[in-house]
Amino acid sequence: MSTTNHPTHTATAAAAAPGTRSTAISATGLRKSYGDKVVLDGIDLRIPEGTIFALLGPNGAGKTTTVEILSTLITADGGEARIAGHDVKSDAGSVRTLIGVTGQFAAVDGLLTAEENLLLMADLYHLSRSEGRRRTAELLERFDLTEAARKNVATFSGGMRRKLDLAMTLVGRPRIIFLDEPTTGLDPRSRRDMWELIRDLVTEQGVTIFLTTQYLEEADHLADRIAVLDHGKLVAEGTAEELKRLIPGGHVRVRFADETHLATAAAVFGIATRDDEALALQIPSDGSVTNLRAILDALDGTGVQAESLTVHTPDLDDVFLTLTGRQNAPTVPAPSTATTTQKESTR
Template structure:
């Protein structure tokens, strides 16, 4: 569902991505793990057509990212690091606005809004302005909004940043549910536990390059039988020369 080959991106002399390669299968959670500034968000922005790559063969849901951006946008949902919700609108109104942007019939949009509010446990807050929501509620609404177009691929850019432990567990459960339905997810995170608990495969991104890719178990085996993903990350990034 996602194919990335030779992805390069630079801003002036700053090489943000220096030729990374990875693939994400249908119904897979693939995690890009790395610290702030590693290039995770830039990767998501390129694959979701928000910015252009300098070089690379990039395909999402079978469509060329550079040549078929409209087709890519029709196939994806995106949730960024900060919830893209309108605080002055209610939860229902935010979802209806998204339905309008997808050119759904009004009756279809209303039905979908009700279904998503129930699915994400937001029915009791549906008529309240979103600026009264907690951080976890806003994140759940943000995820609901990215499902309005029934995307085949979802990009989650650090979706649990700033959430309390209970809200983080709720978001994890939602992500697992999406994948169980066949959706492919590219997850970026700097939380090692999040990558370990959710992803079928993990790629460690450091200074614009992928230093390792594999299942959490495979990466741990590179360091030792009793290693954690924390140990793997520290070992791999410390081996990369400055």
């Protein structure tokens, strides 16, 4: 949930007109230092409304600082940031009416029931008694907390507390939500439940999500675009598939029925690694449709029939470890056309 010094779980903002997708969050040259320590070193962001954006980075990379600046909790030392067109510094009041913030740890009152926590948030937003109760009942049902509504939150599991925390963020119907490592400490099932709730906010209500996480599977599963932050700089940004193609090691593995077919194909692909025991070739590939088509065309030209073909691409773990392990990492160029690849698909 948001901090308690002011309500960043916020009021409703008008959605953009149908058919348009304006910028929900933008930043240019954002900088922040604490003494001699540079936390953010001139980052640029542009996040369209109705999308999920994930910010990855090791501990101390500046993820939480970015969220704190964009949500008006702290001010930047330089640069500019806007939320739905409102400057976060000069128009912080307007920004707070548009956003909700869920921090790394569930900020719920364990001495109150789930229902009482939600009603408290409704009071902070000056909802009428009837509207507050209606909104509370609606959120309890949506987050599958109705049966536990009148139980003290201190008795809740970690997953239930995180669900309640997110529900409290939604009391004021925010259009932009900052989720700072929202599934930290949750078991795999609870984490996937949270993923479903987060995705539904976007697909059903058009909410924009700014997500920070250290769970790479989480970013891969949820995010429309991902940025990697390291030592205060954005070292890469793109879709999950674009980021994966930055890292060497992708290949296509083709298996054949016998040694004759294997040998014929190996003569065509001179750079392929041959596995005689498995009757397979491992052919370097970037995983793109164009590259895969070229491989298939080459095989068709030999008249060799492949038994199976599997595409392997690096995963986000590989991306994360590679990009945050060096200073001069590449950035992803804006693609001229969308290319869809699969981490592992079999023909």
